[in-house]
Amino acid sequence: MNLICVDNDISMLRRVEMICKKKYQLDETKTFSKVRDAVEWMERGHSVNIALLGIDGNMNGLILAQNIKKHFPTTVIILLSSHKEFAVDAFKIHASGYLLKPVTSEKLTEAIQYAMQLCH
């Protein structure tokens, strides 16, 4: 099972890596601070089962989410944002979760666990 996290918030990327490494046996956890790098990685043929995507600032996470869903309809998407007003849009792209920053480690762990359940 592959998980990616794309966010311009480096500490978020580190935390996701930590949680995935410590608690779960994922085949691969990839983190990207730039949307472009994530897209390139996927274009090289990597599949994504779970995607945690930041949508603040210039992240364009919503568009990335839509693209991922188009190529991999079964990918479980969790959005990360400091604002709650994108939550309705998040439902439109069929995201499975929406975490409001700052996110506690419990919430983050819970969300990843839930996403893994959905993947099975």
Next chain:
Amino acid sequence: MKIICVDDEELLVEDAVATCLELPQIDEAIGFSYPDEALAWLGNHSAEIALLDIDMPSMSGIELAAKIKALRPEVAVIFLTGYSQYALDAFNVHASGYLLKPITKERLAEEIAYVASVRPIKASERVVVRTFGNFDVFVDDKLVTFKLARCKELLAYLIDKQGSSVTRAEAFAALWEDRLYDRPMQKQFDGVIRDMRDTLKQYGVEDIFELKNGTMRIIPAKLSCDAYLFFQGDSDAVNAFRGEYMSSYAWASITEGYMTWKKWNR
């Protein structure tokens, strides 16, 4: 699929039910104006989807969704609301959709199609066993045909045992009544077991059957069976039972008698 609609405004419930029934994926739509009624109904029925209003006086739709998920985690919740501010709460109760009113039939159809497409098909939904009247097994809606009548009867017998282990001798005694379980018959019976297993394998559902240390059983969680629903108190199943259970098998009359008694002494 079965869907329930909950909205405190009766007209809107009727409207939602009517819209749902126009969609090809929906077989049944049941409306409720009170959240408590919906919860009571879910106590002994299930549905694939719950369409919920959020702003309701007696209980908010978010709270209702949390209760529904606790009671029946398999139900996908779609909110129908006039407000956008509950969307984050909706994620917290693991809702599948959030539609802003007024909704069109197209938007609703899209959401329902999405829910249907991601719904995992459980093994228990692939194998459907019918015991009321005659005994039949369906895999992916196709009737299973067995090599020998005895193979089918053996499976029926194991299903009647509801997952308890049965020895070869016990099963033999039930199926052949007064025949002696001697060497030739043991051989013949082994053939019946093998053929039954082969048939299940052919349909890709051999994992409902377990043969271990000379005893065999079926695994109830891997199939859905009207009689099992009956024993769980599912009111649809209780109503559907008309006093006939696996009619072609003599040994089934014990369970049949018990079910008849249970139905009238509820």
